[in-house]
Amino acid sequence: AQSVTQLDSHVSVSEGTPVLLRCNYSSSYSPSLFWYVQHPNKGLQLLLKYTSAATLVKGINGFEAEFKKSETSFHLTKPSAHMSDAAEYFCALMGTDSWGKLQFGAGTQVVVTP
Amino acid sequence: NAGVTQTPKFRILKIGQSMTLQCTQDMNHNYMYWYRQDPGMGLKLIYYSVGAGITDKGEVPNGYNVSRSTTEDFPLRLELAAPSQTSVYFCASSGDRGRALYGYTFGSGTRLTVV
Numbered sequence: 001a002q003s004v005t006q007l008d009s010h011v012s013v014s015e016g017t018p019v020l021l022r023c024n025y026s027s028s029y030s031p032s033l034f035w036y037v038q039h040p041n042k043g044l045q046l047l048l049k050y051t052s053a054a055t056l057v058k059g060i061n062g063f064e065a066e067f068k069k070s071e072t073s074f075h076l077t078k079p080s081a082h083m084s085d086a087a088e089y090f091c092a093l094m095g096t097d098s099w100g101k102l103q104f105g106a107g108t109q110v111v112v113t114p
Numbered sequence: 115n116a117g118v119t120q121t122p123k124f125r126i127l128k129i130g131q132s133m134t135l136q137c138t139q140d141m142n143h144n145y146m147y148w149y150r151q152d153p154g155m156g157l158k159l160i161y162y163s164v165g166a167g168i169t170d171k172g173e174v175p176n177g178y179n180v181s182r183s184t185t186e187d188f189p190l191r192l193e194l195a196a197p198s199q200t201s202v203y204f205c206a207s208s209g210d211r212g213r214a215l216y217g218y219t220f221g222s223g224t225r226l227t228v229v
Contacts, residue, residue: 009154034217043118043204044157046217090156099164100145100208101172102218104156 002027004093006105013081014113021076021108023091032094033074034102035065039087047089050074061085086112116140120205120221127195127228135190135224137205145208146188147218148172148180150201157204163188195228202226 007022025031032051036044048059055067061084065076074091091105121136139146144165149157149172159172163182177199179191188207192199202225206218 004156006156036217041223043220043222044206044218045220049217099162099170101147101159101162102157104149104158106154106156 002031002093002095002103004091004103004105006089006091006108008108009106010109010111012111012113015083016080019076019078019081019085019110021089021091021110023074023076023105025072025074025091025093027072027093027095029096030069031096033065033067034092034094035059035063035074035076036090036092036104037087038090038107044090047076081110081112083112083114086110118205118207118219118221120203120224122224123222124225125227127192127226129195129197129228131195132191132193133195133226135192135203135205135226137188137190137221138186139188139205139207139219140186141207141219142185143207143209143219144185146182147206147208148178148188148190149204149206150174151204151223152201160190160203192226197228200226200228 003026005024034049035047038044048057050067058064063078089108092102118139147162148160151157158174161180163169205221208218
């Protein structure tokens with residue numbers, strides 16, 4: 001069985017400081033991993049993805065994530081938070097079947113204070 | 115604009131009523147998905163489809179039905195609505211699995227309350 005665990009349900013940061021959102025996964029096979037962002041009352045938008053190429057992945061809006069197989073982690077970071085980064089973030093795993101199904105973590109709510 | 119369109123955006127149902135959540139995409143994607151989102155629970159897969167005429171259950175299919183008669187449309191049917199179906203429902207689409215690795219396109223969601 002595979003699973004995704006987001007280690008923090010809420011993260012509060014000050015504008016201009018680094019952001020770290022933690023995601024651990026469990027999978028029998030090398031998975032594809034994704035980070036999505038959801039702004040209030042909106043659908044989800046893809047931030048970045050890992051699909052077995054480079055382990056350090058750069059996404060939109062200055063976010064990046066590093067795939068660490070030894071730690072089964074895929075943490076999301078941003079060097080300097082902006083007010084517009086306030087949103088909910090979801091880590092997701094795509095299994096090895098042929099149908100592209102995603103399994104989502106529970107989400108991390110990010111609050112950015114001035 | 116190309117994308118995934120969901121209707122309605124909001125709906126209040128009484129217990130026992132039925133309704134259909136509509137989902138249409140204009141990107142000629144084969145794969146389509148229905149998820150429900152509950153606070154603190156992330157998104158759970160209800161049903162998915164890999165092409166017209168082909169559907170299968172996801173993680174939480176009870177109380178729901180789907181059909182896929184065309185590539186564009188993937189409606190979700192709720193029969194005998196229950197308070198436990200109060201949720202935000204998202205439809206999403208992607209190309210084949212290779213393109214699914216580029217990520218989904220999500221609709222803007224339907225917020226359903228069952229009272």
